Amino acid sequence: MASICKLSNPCFNSTSYGSRSSSTPKFVVHLRTSTFNHRLSAGSKLSLVINPSIRASLCVKCSQADGNGSSVKRTTLHHLYETQGQSPWYDNLCLPVTDLIPLIDSGVRGVTSNPAIFQKAISTSNAYNDQFRELVQAGKDIDSVYWELVVKDIQDACKLFETIYDKTDGGDGYVSVEVSPRLADDTEGTVEAAKWLHKKVERSNVYIKIPATAPCIPSIKEVISLGISVNVTLIFSLSRYEAVIDAYLDGLEASGLSDLSRVTSVASFFVSRVDTLVDKLLEKIGTPEALDLRGKAANAQAALAYDLYQKKFSGPRWEALVKKGAKKQRLLWASTSVKNPAYPDTLYVDPLIGPDTVSTMPDQALQAFIDHGSVARTIDANLSEAEGIYSALEKLGIDWVFVGSQLELEGVDSFKKSFDSLLDSLQEKANTLKLVNL
Numbered sequence: 001m002a003s004i005c006k007l008s009n010p011c012f013n014s015t016s017y018g019s020r021s022s023s024t025p026k027f028v029v030h031l032r033t034s035t036f037n038h039r040l041s042a043g044s045k046l047s048l049v050i051n052p053s054i055r056a057s058l059c060v061k062c063s064q065a066d067g068n069g070s071s072v073k074r075t076t077l078h079h080l081y082e083t084q085g086q087s088p089w090y091d092n093l094c095l096p097v098t099d100l101i102p103l104i105d106s107g108v109r110g111v112t113s114n115p116a117i118f119q120k121a122i123s124t125s126n127a128y129n130d131q132f133r134e135l136v137q138a139g140k141d142i143d144s145v146y147w148e149l150v151v152k153d154i155q156d157a158c159k160l161f162e163t164i165y166d167k168t169d170g171g172d173g174y175v176s177v178e179v180s181p182r183l184a185d186d187t188e189g190t191v192e193a194a195k196w197l198h199k200k201v202e203r204s205n206v207y208i209k210i211p212a213t214a215p216c217i218p219s220i221k222e223v224i225s226l227g228i229s230v231n232v233t234l235i236f237s238l239s240r241y242e243a244v245i246d247a248y249l250d251g252l253e254a255s256g257l258s259d260l261s262r263v264t265s266v267a268s269f270f271v272s273r274v275d276t277l278v279d280k281l282l283e284k285i286g287t288p289e290a291l292d293l294r295g296k297a298a299n300a301q302a303a304l305a306y307d308l309y310q311k312k313f314s315g316p317r318w319e320a321l322v323k324k325g326a327k328k329q330r331l332l333w334a335s336t337s338v339k340n341p342a343y344p345d346t347l348y349v350d351p352l353i354g355p356d357t358v359s360t361m362p363d364q365a366l367q368a369f370i371d372h373g374s375v376a377r378t379i380d381a382n383l384s385e386a387e388g389i390y391s392a393l394e395k396l397g398i399d400w401v402f403v404g405s406q407l408e409l410e411g412v413d414s415f416k417k418s419f420d421s422l423l424d425s426l427q428e429k430a431n432t433l434k435l436v437n438l
Contacts, residue, residue, distance in 0.1 A: 075106045075107050075370055076107075076369060076370050076373050076375060077106055077107025077108060077109075077369075077370060078106075078107040079375050080107070080353065080359075080373075080375050081107065081109065083375060084353050084354070084355060084375060084376070084377055085354075085355035085356055085357075086353050086354060086355065086357045086358065086359055087109045087110060087172050087330075087357070087358045087359070088107055088108055088109060088358075088359055088360075088361065088366070088369075089108065089109060089110035089111060089112055089174075089332075089358055089359065089360040089361070090103055090108045090110070090111050090112070090360065090361065090362075090366060091111075091112045091113075091117070091334070091336070091360040091361055091362040092111075092113075092117055092362055092363060093111055093113045093117055093118070093121065093153055093154075093157060093175075094117075094120075094121035094125060094127075094153075095121065095125060095127035095128060095153065096127065097153055097156040097157050097160065098160075100157060100160050101160065103366075104160060104161070104164075106370070108366075109161075109164055109172045109173060110161060110164075110172060110173060110174045110175065110176075110358065110360070111157055111161070111174075111175045111176065112176045112209075112231070112268075112332075112334070112360045113153075113154070113175070113176055113177055113178070114178050114209070114233070114415060114418075115178060115181050115415040115416075115418040115419040115422070116414065116415060116418040118149075118150055118153075118418075118422065119418040119419070119421055119422040121153075122149060122422060122426070123421075123422055123425050128149055131148070131149060131152065132145065132149065132426070132429065132430075133433060135148055135149075136430045136433055137433075142423055142426050142427045142430060143423065145426060145430070146422065146423060146426060147197075147200070150177060151177075151197075151200050151201055154175055154177045154201050154203070154206060155201055155202075155203060157175040158175045158201070158203035158205050158206055159203075161173040161174065161175060161205055162205060165204065165205040169261075170204070170205075170261065170262055170264060170327075171264075171327070173205050174205050174206065174207045174229070174231075174264075174266075175203075175205060175206055175207065176206075176207040176208075176209050176231040177197065177201065177206060177207070177208065177209060178208075178209035178210075178211075178233065178415070179193040179194055179197060179208065179209065179210060180193060180419065181211070181412060181415035181416045181418075181419050182416060182419065183216075184211050184213045184215070184216065184412045184415075184416075185213060185215045186215065187215045187216065187218050187219050188219075190210055190215075190216050190219040190223075191219050191222045191223055194208045194210060194219070194223045194228060194230070195223070195226065195228070198228045204262070206229070207229055207230060207231035207265075207266065208223065208228055208229070208230055208231070209230070209231045209232075209233045209268075210223065210230055210231075210232055210233070211232075211233050211234045211408075211411075211412060211415075212232050212233065212234050212235045212240050212241075212243075212244050212267075212408070213234070213408060213412065217243050217244065217247050218247070220232055220244065220247040220248065220251065221247040221248075221250045221251040221254065222251065223251070224247070224248055224250075224251025224252060224255070224263060224265065225250075225251040225252075225254040225255045225256075226255070227255060227257060227262070227263050228263075229262075229263060229264045229265060230248075230265045231265070231266050231268060231332070232244045232247075232248075232265065232266070232267045232268060232329075233268040233334070234268070234270065234408055234411045234412065235267055235268055235269045235270060236269075236270050236273070236274060236403065236404040236407040236408055236411070237301075237400060237401065237403065237404025237405075238301065238304055238305060238308060238400070239401070239404070240404055240408075241267060241269060241305050241308065242308060242312070244267050244329075245267065245308075245309070245312045245313075245329060246312075248265050248267075248329045249312075249317065249318070249321070251263075252321050252324075252326050253321070257324070258324065259324065259325050260321060260324045260325045260326040260327075261325035261326070261327065263326075263327075264327050264329075265329040265330075266329065266330045266331070266332040266358055267309075267329050267330070267331055267332060268332045268334040268360075269302060269305050269331055269332065269333060269334065270334045270335040270407065270411070271298045271299070271302055271333055271334065271335050271336055271348045271352070272298060272335045272336065272337060272338060272339050272347075272348050273298075273335045273339070273407050273410075273411070274297055274298035274301060274403065274407065275294070275295055275296075275297055275298040275339070275340070275343075276339045276340070277403055277406060277407060278294075278297040278298070278393065278398060278403060279294045279295065279297075279340070281397075281398055281403075282294050282393075282396070282398070285396055285397065287396075289392075289396065290396050293389065293392060293393060293396070295340065295343050295347065296389050297389070297390075297393055297398070297403075298348065299347070299348070299351045299352065299386070300385075300386040300387075300389035300390050300393075301386075301390060301400075302333065302351075302352055302379070303352075303379055303380065303382075303383060303386035304383075304386055304387065304390060305331060306331060306354055306357070306379045306380055307380065307383055309328075309331050310380075313328045313329070328356055330356050330357055330358055331356075331357045331358070332357070332358040332359070332360060333348065333349075333352045333357065333358065333359045333360070334360055335348070336348040336349055336352075336359060336360065336361050336362070336365045337361070337362050337364050337365045338364070338365070345364065345365070345368040346365070346368050346369050346372070346373050346374070348365070349361065349365055349368075349369045349373060350369075350373055350374045350378060351378045351379070352378065352379050353375065353376060353377055353378045353379055354377055354378070354379030354380060355377070357379070
């Protein structure tokens with residue numbers, strides 16, 4: 001049997017959702033030994049330490065001595081998916097990939113990654129050393145080394161989520177990997193990179209991430225038309241989101257495929273970063289009305305995005321695609337961790353719950369939601385209030401076009417810096433390795 005056990009403060013409750021308890025919660029987690037490519041001897045014990053931020057509070061202990069086949073305990077994540085139709089994903093990836101197993105058993109249904117995540121994972125861990133050394137000694141250049149490391153992680157993660165992918169007929173269980181951020185302004189280069197990466201990973205449940213920059217909107221259409229599933233990332237505005245939906249629909253129509261059921265997509269709409277920027281603008285305005293709107297812009301815009309989603313995926317055009325097996329491009333809430341410590345730690349999760357959506361959560365947000373998140377349909381509970389907040393911000397001088405453009409520039413720049421920084425550190429490591437071997 002297996003249990004998630006308390007090391008410091010408990011973050012799971014075994015009796016009810018959304019409440020804290022001073023008792024030590026226990027969770028049964030099935031760890032399939034085939035996943036580890038080896039057998040555990042009878043009575044043996046295995047300890048897994050999961051992701052860095054949760055390491056401080058959780059561990060997973062496994063023993064085959066009992067083998068009673070107990071079922072997995074239900075968590076808030078199971079409740080979220082089963083009652084509200086929202087898929088909880090994990091916004092992180094690092095070695096060992098088997099650290100994902102207890103998260104999957106706790107209800108996580110997919111994984112997102114980005115250059116910043118890989119920069120942190122590879123540069124701060126020794127787990128990649130052996131593979132890195134082999135690649136360098138084989139004469140691989142640093143770009144090739146990077147992609148070999150990344151692709152291996154993505155392939156291994158895809159394997160872990162295959163069961164979910166198969167059980168949902170391709171509706172869930174995806175792992176996302178992003179094309180080089182250096183291509184954010186290169187339409188054709190992005191198409192070629194997406195084709196190469198899709199072929200390189202060679203897994204049905206991989207999403208190729210493409211940024212929603214203006215030059216990449218045509219790339220999204222082209223890649224979808226080739227039958228490649230896409231996670232469109234770095235969406236910060238309603239106008240750009242509509243362009244992303246249109247690119248998906250155009251791509252499906254241009255594909256020429258008689259069966260569209262295996263071409264899927266998510267649109268990653270970023271949330272907390274919107275409040276980070278808008279709050280600064282409101283503080284500059286400084287009026288009581290402006291200050292009262294802090295922390296409200298992101299979720300208001302997200303609610304309007306969901307309304308747009310419902311409108312665009314209905315009507316004659318969409319119904320014609322449905323007859324060919326097309327699936328909706330689900331809205332995925334990204335950047336769900338709270339940046340302002342004064343705000344509730346589930347601010348960008350609890351209010352954005354709705355059917356046919358995804359919420360990808362980094363460690364902090366995931367742990368908080370499992371511990372005390374509220375599960376209820378909230379995303380369209382008060383659309384008129386969201387419209388009022390959006391309009392009020394405009395009247396105060398908040399330019400939504402500027403907000404979207406600025407955040408897109410910052411997002412692309414951040415990913416480029418992470419990507420370049422990682423390649424530089426890998427090159428230094430390679431140089432050192434070569435000197436040692438002289």
